[in-house]
Amino acid sequence: MKKNKRVVLGITGIRSEYDILSSVFRAIDKHMNLSLKVAVTGAHLSESFGYTVNEIEKDGFDIVDRIESLLSGNNESLRVKGLGIQLQGLVQTVLRIQPDFLLVLGDREESIAAALVSTYMNIPLAHIAGGDRVIGNADDQIRHAVTKLAHIHLTTNKESKARVLSLGEQEFRVHDVGNPGLDRLMEVEELSLAQVSGNIKFQLLETEPYLILIQHPLSSEIKDAYRQMKITLDAIKAMGIKTIISFPNSDAGGLEIIRAIAEYDSLPFIYTAKNIPRVDFVNLLRNAACLVGNSSSGILEAPMLKLPVVNVGNRQIGRLHAENVQFVSHDQDEIISAIQKAVYDESYISSVNGCSNPYGDGASSHKIAEIIANTVIDDNLLIKDITY
Secondary structure, X not given: OOXXXXXXXXXXXXXXXXXXXXHHHHHHHHOOOXXXXXXXXXXXXXXXXXXXXXXXXXXXOOEEEEEOOOOOOOOOHHHHHHHHHHHHHHHHHHHHHOOOXXXXXXXXXXXXXXHHHHHHHOOOXXXXXXXOOOOOOHHHHHHHHHHHHOOEEXXXXXXXXXXXXXXXXXXXXXXXOOOOHHHHHHHOOOOOHHHHHHHHOOOOOOOOOEEEEEOXXXXXXXXXXXXXXXXXXXXXXXXXXXXXXXXXXXXXXXXXXXXXXXXXXXXXOEEEEOOOOHHHHXXXXXXXXXXXXXXXXXXXXXXXXXXXXXXXXXXXXXOOOOOOEEEEOOOHHHHHHHHHHHHHOHHHHHHHHOOOOOOOOOOHHHHHHHHHHHOOOOHHHHXXXXXX
């Protein structure tokens, strides 16, 4: 019997990536010609990282499979072993669900696993955020590899679109839609600071600034993860500004960052969390004085909120960014100086308030749903050619 709607299987493996994908999932779920199914894997299913599959359930999406694949630790081999588990599980999911399209974002294990399944099982793959450039992390190479396997490219900016085309991808496959993470910022309801403070049970006042700290390990600097986090935390300690710390991702080195955080979380002006619910997190970003660390949120989403960012270390180096970002090395004095500028320098704050976002206007998700709904699935789509 012919299906009335095109079935899209979205694959998600971690909180940060789902926060961007969630608005896309919602647009697909609401589309009259699409039916969304979700496969959940990786850190979403780990208690150590907040068991964030609960957030997906609360959003009401149809979770058709839970593929437990996270092997947590500091060994470089664990991510690729987990990838192998994901790959086998995803094959079984696809055999059972028989989707018309696969959908992934970015540069992690789930994206390359989906790309391999797509290629060998002849199912078109839509890939969000191909063409982005970040130096020094294995994820950058994975992102470009997924681009060469994907059938539809949904880039977040003009530079990334040009980079995808320079890889030899055919022009009809490449769409510059912007960053769907911005859609989420516009969709999330506004809460007062008092409401958010009550939700997370940590006192935040309109009359005093606070920081948000999110620092992830870098695959090429795993052995330095603990030391690097200690430097950032020493800067935070020296300043004494209230700080919300969210745990890092599940990559190798993440446990060392968590170990460092544990040595400082008894300080009365520090609040730590494995995971902060999206509505609270977005509203914390809306009211924060500065985002510190190396999260992609500082590059992709903070410009829309006119939020100053202090990016510490090499993660995000080389990535397209707005005027709201200061890049500093792992040096306590540099970090303190940059935070002081972000929080107290009225001239700098004014310049950040005037920054523009190169990642779109917050209307990406609808564009993505329409592209997936209207792309003809035929040999022209499935049989890829190179333009040089």
